[in-house]
Amino acid sequence: MESKGYWVPIALVALHFVIAAIAPLGARSLGRRIFYVCAVAPAATAIWAAAASPGILEGRPVDASLGWLPAIGLEISLRVDAFALVMIALVSGIGTLIFVYSVSYFGHHAGTDRDLGRFASRLTAFAGAMLGLVLADNLLVLYVFWELTSITSYLLIGYEDEKGSARAAALQALLITASGGLVMLAGFVLIGEAAGTYEISALLANPPVTGLAAVGALLTLAGAFTKSAQVPFHIWLPGAMAAPTPVSAYLHSATMVKAGIYLIARFAPVFAVVAGWRPLVLGVGLATMLWGGLRALRQHDLKLLLAYGTVSQLGFMMTLFGAGLGEATHAAVVLLLAHAMFKAALFMVAGVVDHQTHTRDIRRLSGVGRRMPALAVVGTIAAMSMAGLPPLFGFIAKEGAYETYLHADLAAPWPTVMLIGLVAGSVLTFAYSYRFVWGAFADKPMARQRKQVGASSPAPTWAFLAPPALLAALTVATGIVPASVDHLVNAAAQALAGVEEIHLALWHGFTLALLLSMVTVGLGVGLVWVREPFSALQERWGGWPGSQAAYEWSLRALNVVSDRVTGVVQSGSLPVYLAVILLTAVLLPSSALLALPRVPGPSALAENGAQLLVAAGIIVAAVSLIFSQRRFISVFLMGSVGYGVAVLFVLQGAPDLALTQFLIETLSVVVFVLVLRFLPPRFSRRPWRLGQAMRVLTAGAVGAFVFFMALIAGGSRPDSATPVAEEFLARSIEEAGGHNVVNVILVDFRGYDTLGEITVLVIAALGVAALVVASARRDGVADTGDRPDEDRVDGTGPADARQELGAQVGAEVEH
Amino acid sequence: MRSSLILDTVTRGAFPLVLVFSLYLLFVGHNAPGGGFVGGLTAGAAFVLLYAGGGIQRVHEVVPMRYENVLGAGLLLAGVTGLGSLVLGEPFLSSAIVKWHPPLLGEIKLVTVLFFDIGVYVIVVGMVIALLTVLGAYGDDPDRMPSMVDRPATTRRDRRGIRRTRQ
Numbered sequence: 001m002e003s004k005g006y007w008v009p010i011a012l013v014a015l016h017f018v019i020a021a022i023a024p025l026g027a028r029s030l031g032r033r034i035f036y037v038c039a040v041a042p043a044a045t046a047i048w049a050a051a052a053s054p055g056i057l058e059g060r061p062v063d064a065s066l067g068w069l070p071a072i073g074l075e076i077s078l079r080v081d082a083f084a085l086v087m088i089a090l091v092s093g094i095g096t097l098i099f100v101y102s103v104s105y106f107g108h109h110a111g112t113d114r115d116l117g118r119f120a121s122r123l124t125a126f127a128g129a130m131l132g133l134v135l136a137d138n139l140l141v142l143y144v145f146w147e148l149t150s151i152t153s154y155l156l157i158g159y160e161d162e163k164g165s166a167r168a169a170a171l172q173a174l175l176i177t178a179s180g181g182l183v184m185l186a187g188f189v190l191i192g193e194a195a196g197t198y199e200i201s202a203l204l205a206n207p208p209v210t211g212l213a214a215v216g217a218l219l220t221l222a223g224a225f226t227k228s229a230q231v232p233f234h235i236w237l238p239g240a241m242a243a244p245t246p247v248s249a250y251l252h253s254a255t256m257v258k259a260g261i262y263l264i265a266r267f268a269p270v271f272a273v274v275a276g277w278r279p280l281v282l283g284v285g286l287a288t289m290l291w292g293g294l295r296a297l298r299q300h301d302l303k304l305l306l307a308y309g310t311v312s313q314l315g316f317m318m319t320l321f322g323a324g325l326g327e328a329t330h331a332a333v334v335l336l337l338a339h340a341m342f343k344a345a346l347f348m349v350a351g352v353v354d355h356q357t358h359t360r361d362i363r364r365l366s367g368v369g370r371r372m373p374a375l376a377v378v379g380t381i382a383a384m385s386m387a388g389l390p391p392l393f394g395f396i397a398k399e400g401a402y403e404t405y406l407h408a409d410l411a412a413p414w415p416t417v418m419l420i421g422l423v424a425g426s427v428l429t430f431a432y433s434y435r436f437v438w439g440a441f442a443d444k445p446m447a448r449q450r451k452q453v454g455a456s457s458p459a460p461t462w463a464f465l466a467p468p469a470l471l472a473a474l475t476v477a478t479g480i481v482p483a484s485v486d487h488l489v490n491a492a493a494q495a496l497a498g499v500e501e502i503h504l505a506l507w508h509g510f511t512l513a514l515l516l517s518m519v520t521v522g523l524g525v526g527l528v529w530v531r532e533p534f535s536a537l538q539e540r541w542g543g544w545p546g547s548q549a550a551y552e553w554s555l556r557a558l559n560v561v562s563d564r565v566t567g568v569v570q571s572g573s574l575p576v577y578l579a580v581i582l583l584t585a586v587l588l589p590s591s592a593l594l595a596l597p598r599v600p601g602p603s604a605l606a607e608n609g610a611q612l613l614v615a616a617g618i619i620v621a622a623v624s625l626i627f628s629q630r631r632f633i634s635v636f637l638m639g640s641v642g643y644g645v646a647v648l649f650v651l652q653g654a655p656d657l658a659l660t661q662f663l664i665e666t667l668s669v670v671v672f673v674l675v676l677r678f679l680p681p682r683f684s685r686r687p688w689r690l691g692q693a694m695r696v697l698t699a700g701a702v703g704a705f706v707f708f709m710a711l712i713a714g715g716s717r718p719d720s721a722t723p724v725a726e727e728f729l730a731r732s733i734e735e736a737g738g739h740n741v742v743n744v745i746l747v748d749f750r751g752y753d754t755l756g757e758i759t760v761l762v763i764a765a766l767g768v769a770a771l772v773v774a775s776a777r778r779d780g781v782a783d784t785g786d787r788p789d790e791d792r793v794d795g796t797g798p799a800d801a802r803q804e805l806g807a808q809v810g811a812e813v814e815h
Numbered sequence: 816m817r818s819s820l821i822l823d824t825v826t827r828g829a830f831p832l833v834l835v836f837s838l839y840l841l842f843v844g845h846n847a848p849g850g851g852f853v854g855g856l857t858a859g860a861a862f863v864l865l866y867a868g869g870g871i872q873r874v875h876e877v878v879p880m881r882y883e884n885v886l887g888a889g890l891l892l893a894g895v896t897g898l899g900s901l902v903l904g905e906p907f908l909s910s911a912i913v914k915w916h917p918p919l920l921g922e923i924k925l926v927t928v929l930f931f932d933i934g935v936y937v938i939v940v941g942m943v944i945a946l947l948t949v950l951g952a953y954g955d956d957p958d959r960m961p962s963m964v965d966r967p968a969t970t971r972r973d974r975r976g977i978r979r980t981r982q
Binding site: 485587596624635655656659660665666667670673674675738739742743744746747751754755758759761762766768769772773 | 840844845847849851852853859861882886889893934938942943945946947951
């Protein structure tokens with residue numbers, strides 16, 4: 001069904017990429033105000049979504065579709081339903097605030113003289129990719145946008161690319177999320193093939209029930225777990241804090257890390273019944289929630305504390321969406337909204353603190369709360385929501401989660417296990433929320449040797465404070481009047497799991513859930529009380545080999561294996577490479593040729609004398625090539641063979657081929673001549689003659705193979721079939737408007753092939769150029785400047801990354 | 816490389832002729848022998864002539880772009896042509912035919928794949944320039960290998976005019 005405004009969602013996604021393309025140019029004249037221009041794209045999206053929301057909330061989603069490769073069922077189809085509206089609120093609503101916040105963040109910041117345009121461009125491109133991801137209604141389109149967010153995230157984490165630790169963290173995030181994404185793609189293909197469609201709405205309405213589809217569903221979990229930083233793949237998220245704070249607030253708390261959650265939310269209502277789904281998703285989610293909370297209590301960097309808090313909260317969401325139950329889904333949507341509001345606000349607050357005091361280390365910050373009371377109020381409100389205190393929206397989310405698992409329709413031990421886990425996780429959340437507020441704002445009369453900062457730092461401007469303050473105000477408003485989001489949450493849960501309406505309320509009376517909340521707060525206060533011995537205990541536990549070690553080990557193993565494989569495969573001998581390529585080309589197809597029942601004989605050896613004459617010339621040139629001693633003569637003879645073939649094309653009436661062949665031969669000779677200047681004039685005359693015999697044999701085999709191949713291919717058309725050439729000729733004028741069928745085939749009928757070929761051509765040309773330059777440099781010919789660090793800067797190879805990761809991120813993050 | 820007066824003069828005269836012929840091949844390609852690949856090769860041959868007459872400097876004077884950028888521009892043009900048909904609501908890379916009849920000139924027919932073909936042409940030319948630059952210049956003067964970082968017109972200035980060499 002196509003509504004009237006069907007093109008709008010596609011245009012909105014495209015708008016992001018257009019602005020991303022022009023942002024680097026605009027930044028030259030606008031400076032950091034370029035972020036206002038970039039904000040137009042998410043703001044327009046949010047406004048359109050708000051305007052379209054009445055119909056969508058009534059259950060009439062907006063569909064948009066554009067053929068990409070309709071022949072294989074690949075269409076750019078987007079669908080805006082109620083849950084997509086929730087995601088747009090995060091991606092575009094919070095996105096707009098992030099862009100506005102960035103204007104202040106990059107004022108007087110250490111990064112001012114960096115190329116802001118590049119940053120703004122990447123951030124806008126990310127916003128577009130993320131919007132596409134949450135709107136995609138086709139698995140393959142979703143996958144494309146999914147990987148686009150991974151790539152833009154990579155570029156944004158590595159924004160300060162002169163820092164080795166930032167590059168290593170960016171690479172780690174990319175490797176982990178992209179490899180999970182590949183596994184997910186395999187899962188998508190299994191599901192899509194089993195369902196017979198890649199359209200998400202269609203296959204969720206009519207889910208495939210085969211075993212392969214079940215395997216596919218479990219494979220997609222790999223993508224969701226890596227993207228949403230679930231244990232044991234969570235390690236990239238703290239590393240990603242190397243990015244500027246707007247990126248942390250936007251990608252690594254509000255949006256991109258929720259992509260995995262989003263996927264689970266879509267799939268769980270259908271696939272949760274698959275054997276293994278619930279134990280896996282609920283188990284991993286719970287482990288993530290607890291582990292992230294424990295780790296957060298050990299951090300001294302405000303952003304790292306929040307990063308582990310995000311890991312914990314993502315696990316929380318996983319436990320709710322993953323169950324695939326109506327009420328749990330409802331609670332999860334509330335948590336999704338609540339988390340986006342408080343965590344984005346907290347990151348922005350941390351960014352303000354960092355910007356004003358130039359540190360995020362809670363052991364050095366002191367007196368910030370007195371100096372910046374407004375900021376402290378905003379930060380405290382957001383942290384209280386995270387801790388789940390009334391009357392804030394986070395409290396309602398946590399109540400909903402408890403309520404769900406108090407009477408969840410699950411097998412026996414699960415509800416109890418989940419409840420205990422959720423309470424324990426929430427206790428940890430309470431404790432690290434306190435740690436954040438205390439760490440950022442409190443006066444600390446401690447006897448630390450470190451220089452304390454904060455009490456004398458300048459207060460932030462109102463423009464800087466406004467975005468987090470707005471989010472904090474929303475947290476309060478939705479907490480006190482939860483009915484305001486009732487309609488949205490219900491419609492979203494309805495779109496996902498078809499659940500009956502549940503009304504949000506701050507006060508449910510004296511229920512079991514309220515009791516659990518009180519227990520949580522009580523235990524949380526207790527944990528805050530014993531925080532010193534508790535962190536001492538954690539220090540003693542720490543240091544066991546974790547995911548980071550596994551990641552480093554696997555990178556090292558990959559290097560070792562590729563070293564060995566390269567050593568075996570790449571012998572460095574050009575004749576061996578050529579022989580391998582040519583013999584493969586000969587042996588594989590000719591074994592198929594031998595299996596043919598009969599080989600048609602040639603209809604005629606030649607059609608006229610001219611052909612015979614030219615052929616004789618070619619043969620003479622080819623045979624003399626074997627006996628040539630001088631390189632230049634060899635090149636000349638090879639060129640003669642090529643020209644001879646071109647003459648044959650002329651005689652056959654194929655001017656296009658002949659023209660191409662003549663030019664290629666000419667340029668080949670020129671390139672050979674350019675290269676010959678570096679080589680001795682004569683071939684080396686080694687006593688060992690076997691090598692030459694092998695070459696002659698190989699060349700002869702290739703020649704014989706091509707001869708028979710041409711013969712058989714020409715004569716093996718079934719008599720009944722019409723030649724494809726006739727159809728090409730017939731369609732070339734009316735469909736492609738061209739009389740030269742060769743050209744029409746190249747640029748139209750087989751345009752995709754040509755696009756691939758010219759891409760290969762470009763890569764090959766760049767590769768050859770780089771090799772020549774590199775070898776010249778290695779020979780010491782033109783090492784003009786001393787660049788001791790050039791190799792390090794140029795090659796962010798796994799080896800560098802591994803060392804830097806081990807040295808920097810590992811040390812900073814895990815310990 | 817020693818320069819020869821005769822060669823120099825001949826190439827100066829021949830280069831524009833061959834280049835025009837290559838453009839002719841490019842534009843008639845849809846209906847007569849030619850096309851982007853053949854046209855690009857012909858233009859490549861023209862640049863080889865230019866190189867033979869005046870060395871790599873002459874080539875860089877005519878095309879004051881890094882060969883990486885030439886290659887990239889061609890690929891971008893070919894790719895964008897494909898996307899263009901998407902904007903018009905057709906599948907990727909499908910061609911459209913536009914005809915109009917200006918006075919005196921008769922019918923002018925434009926097939927959108929021409930832009931795709933121009934992309935191919937630019938890529939082939941870029942490839943030849945790349946080979947001439949790295950192989951040719953190195954052989955001319957092995958002491959002055961043009962590296963990827965310091966070739967003429969490769970250092971960029973940022974908006975405050977400070978030289979930024981990409982490292």
